[in-house]
Amino acid sequence: MTQDYIIRAMTTNKELRAVAVRSTDAVNHAQQAHQTTPVATAALGRALTGGLIVGNLVKSGMEISLDIMGDGPLKRIIVNANYKGEVRGYVSNPNIDFIKNEAGKLDVAQAVGKGYLTIKKDLGIKEPYTGSVPLISGEIAEDLTYYFTKSEQTPSAVGLGVLVDTDLSVKAAGGFLVQLLPDASEETISRLEENLAEIKSISALIEKGLTPEEILEKLLDGFEFRVLEQADVKFKCKCNRDRIAALATSLGEDEIRDILEEQGKVEIRCHFCNQSYQFDEENIEEILAKSKEDN
Template identity: 45%
Template sequence: MKDYLVKALVYGGAVRAYAVNATATVAEAQRRHDTWNTASAALGRSLVGGLLLGATVKGEDKMTVKIQGDGPAGAIIIDSNGKGDVKGYVQNPHINLPLNEKGKIDVRGAVGTNGVFTVIKDLGLKEPFSGQTPIVSGELGEDFTYYLAVSEQVPSAVGLSVLVDTDDSIKTAGGFMLQVMPGASEEIIETLEECLKDLPNVSSLLDEGKSPEDILAVIFGEEPIQFLEELPVQFNCECSKEKFSTAILTLGTSEIQAMIDEDHGAEAVCSFCGEKYHFDEAELNGLIEEITGGKK
């Protein structure tokens, strides 16, 4: 099944609903970063959350999520946009913890329960919007939910789920986000809470072959759902050798000369996708000339 996200309205527009299958997207991140079991689940949930938040902004507008907990996984950084693109990395990809007391992957143990959850929105204005909340769970779904309720004042429910296979590959990954609009009745909120009480993991539903539309149907039962849009989602990093050249230029001539003298070249690695870019001596000399205008 292809990766895509659906946007919908329920209860006559009182609730905005989003659901996504991001299995191939998370699998691409796992492959690029060689994440181990627990790190795969933590990074995967974060990528799914990034896609769901990204779906709330317009096409080129960008969203960055920074999860900086006190667990062994270290920082998790996710970039997404309104076009369904996402990229991200976990600081320590080789984390494989014992299962938790429920027999599940211990994402909380990897992320930690103390730290900061930050969202930066670049909406093309002069200053990006930034919101910050404490990490309240480390399971990540609750942390996205808490951020939306406190920082954006939108009562929400976020479910993030990744099924990691025995060989550390990604079997399924996906999630949902429900947002209660202003003016929604108490009855609707109570009904929603009841719907979510016994909901199976999204990854299990995807494993059964259910689509994002099916996931919302499972949540809302007989309630009519007005589907608005289907958005393809994918792991996409726009790094390039040209961008790294620009970054190397900012180091200045002495730093670049040291790369030539000591290493006879340089290798730049993109944190988000793991792509490597090699610069030989001639290319580095070319960058020095660019700075000096050809004068040594």
């Protein structure tokens, strides 16, 4: 059975670096968790896939966040990913109506609108690296391409695709990145351009059952390459009851007691995975007592 994973490769002439990922199951997981409508699924799925690609390029132990802040109806998309292929994310407005463009396709650009793409890379030790670029199309793949070229000064091409089924589930999702390394020759560049022109739709290739290796064979056709790294991909959240309880205390004791009085319990949902955590009166007393101890 095909499953989600991500690979990174380099051509043996050391002129090109490439990443390919199948993310169908991870995007499906996100669709179910957030109950996204098709255009929101497509936008969030592209962002999750793009996040996995950015996360694959960072050093081990690092984590990235990808933040798309647009003025369209989706509002904001936030994705966290790491080098291990773990990803999570959400969109502010998961259930917007169908938006289709003139070609009858889901119009992600219109749903995202104009705004900014910001990438943060957190090493966990120093100040995080942050790079931000204006959204040039809202289609996300073009915006990431622009980010790599402009903010990281690495000429790149990014393809991201999500195919939504009639029952709202995700039929196929995946993506690729290819980057020119400093020694890339003119011949390499023009060959790569030909290859890129051949790849019409990354989601169609995933739907056909192509593996990430087979996608790289198309992308890097005419070049020898070696796969340097491979990681399983999964939608995985970091939330747990203790973290959410800590979040509850940040509301302040008065606020928590008000909610408890009104609703008989405190319910907090994790933004990233939409899981609900409930705390009854006894739990709340424990949490408050513990937070006083800690201070």
